[in-house]
Amino acid sequence: MPQTSELCEKEEPPSSLCGILEAEEEPPGSLRASALLHHPLSFPAPTILPFPLHRRKIALKDARTRQFRRKFFPGISAREWNDWHWQVANRIRTPERLRSMLTLSAEEEQALTQDGIKLPFAVTPYYLSLIPAEGPQHPLRRAVVPTIGELHKRQGEEDDPLGEESQSPVHGLVHRYPDRVLFLVHDFCSTYCRYCTRSRVVGHGSLNANQIRLEQAIQYISKTPTIRDVLLSGGDPLLLSDNKLEWLLARLRLIPHVEVIRIGTKIPAVLPQRVTPKLVRMLRRYHPLWMSLHFMHPDECTPETTRACAMLADAGIPLGSQTVLLKGINDDVDTMKQLMHGLMKMRVRPYYLYQCDPITGSSHFRTSVAKGLEIIQGLRGHTSGYAVPNYVIDAPGGGGKIPLLPESVLGRNGDDLLLRNYEQRCFRYPDIM
Numbered sequence: 001m002p003q004t005s006e007l008c009e010k011e012e013p014p015s016s017l018c019g020i021l022e023a024e025e026e027p028p029g030s031l032r033a034s035a036l037l038h039h040p041l042s043f044p045a046p047t048i049l050p051f052p053l054h055r056r057k058i059a060l061k062d063a064r065t066r067q068f069r070r071k072f073f074p075g076i077s078a079r080e081w082n083d084w085h086w087q088v089a090n091r092i093r094t095p096e097r098l099r100s101m102l103t104l105s106a107e108e109e110q111a112l113t114q115d116g117i118k119l120p121f122a123v124t125p126y127y128l129s130l131i132p133a134e135g136p137q138h139p140l141r142r143a144v145v146p147t148i149g150e151l152h153k154r155q156g157e158e159d160d161p162l163g164e165e166s167q168s169p170v171h172g173l174v175h176r177y178p179d180r181v182l183f184l185v186h187d188f189c190s191t192y193c194r195y196c197t198r199s200r201v202v203g204h205g206s207l208n209a210n211q212i213r214l215e216q217a218i219q220y221i222s223k224t225p226t227i228r229d230v231l232l233s234g235g236d237p238l239l240l241s242d243n244k245l246e247w248l249l250a251r252l253r254l255i256p257h258v259e260v261i262r263i264g265t266k267i268p269a270v271l272p273q274r275v276t277p278k279l280v281r282m283l284r285r286y287h288p289l290w291m292s293l294h295f296m297h298p299d300e301c302t303p304e305t306t307r308a309c310a311m312l313a314d315a316g317i318p319l320g321s322q323t324v325l326l327k328g329i330n331d332d333v334d335t336m337k338q339l340m341h342g343l344m345k346m347r348v349r350p351y352y353l354y355q356c357d358p359i360t361g362s363s364h365f366r367t368s369v370a371k372g373l374e375i376i377q378g379l380r381g382h383t384s385g386y387a388v389p390n391y392v393i394d395a396p397g398g399g400g401k402i403p404l405l406p407e408s409v410l411g412r413n414g415d416d417l418l419l420r421n422y423e424q425r426c427f428r429y430p431d432i433m
């Protein structure tokens, strides 16, 4: 039975990597390396590691994940476990199955068995393996297992707080900013985040990746020359098959005014097995291609995720992160700093920290804006600037992202925070005190 480390090592033997490094170290016509080595002022020859750090990390045994696999999926080999199709087919989707793996709290039981919660429940076996069986307050567990908090609607909460439906010229295409569009390719995710901004859509089967709908969106982009940047999102675009995703990327690349394509995805965190050598070889044909990766806690920075990010970064894809500020999950300076440092080590640039959108049933996740500013203050100056994300509110009603800097906050009206956006227009955010 092959182990994960054996499978990974076979993908790129250390010797081939060393060969590339040696060839690049001495370009034709340069001063010979051997002459440098014997120069009296030359530095000692560096110790060459057998293979890069991230590859050595994968070789470490992830005891908890292996134990989980053997306990709940006996007979399943490491090869099957590392097949993303297997992971998707074996997602945990029912209260019975979840109950056999975690000790559920009364709030979780009620949420899983009672009608009224719109967002479906599903978690990949891989992601569930990162969550201990006990402790409903575990940060990863709170993010993916529903609780009755989702049934409580507070004032100011909406199913579509960002007004995406009203800014969709074509079903599944949001055109908010003049030069870019958000293209929702489908509504399927491998793991559903309980705080998802698009919980009104995702997992409901209303946004299919059928060719007619995708063609309509492509036609709109084609006929709108101001659009230079297309962000593919959903649902998770990386859950399309390689062929379908390539078809879509190829169609977009044929549009002369589309300069940049971006993919928004949570795959490296919840289903890193999806990042295969074949997928990466395909993606690199469509540069300039960027990725926005969704992370929310340092426990998501596992060896598997590190490997997935390394493969994407090695393919020349710039990686940025998006993090939602979540009460009791990442709303303290230490956790946020650990996450940002973990991302940087995986070559992911911390990009956005989002104030949680006021979607229906989100109050148990939302913090005050003051808490977010306190975290940014705790990062700024205390770590490298690259590790400090832009803290933003996506303005309710479709006003776009507004940076949370002192000059953006105009004041208060009751519980509402009054904000100024990039067009100098004012918006209200229902804050929590």
Ligand code: SF4
Pocket (backbone or CB within 6 Å): 188, 189, 191, 192, 193, 195, 196, 197, 198, 199, 202, 234, 235, 236, 265, 266, 294
């Ligand atoms: S992965 Fe993204 S689209 Fe899917 S449920 Fe999570 S936040 Fe929503």
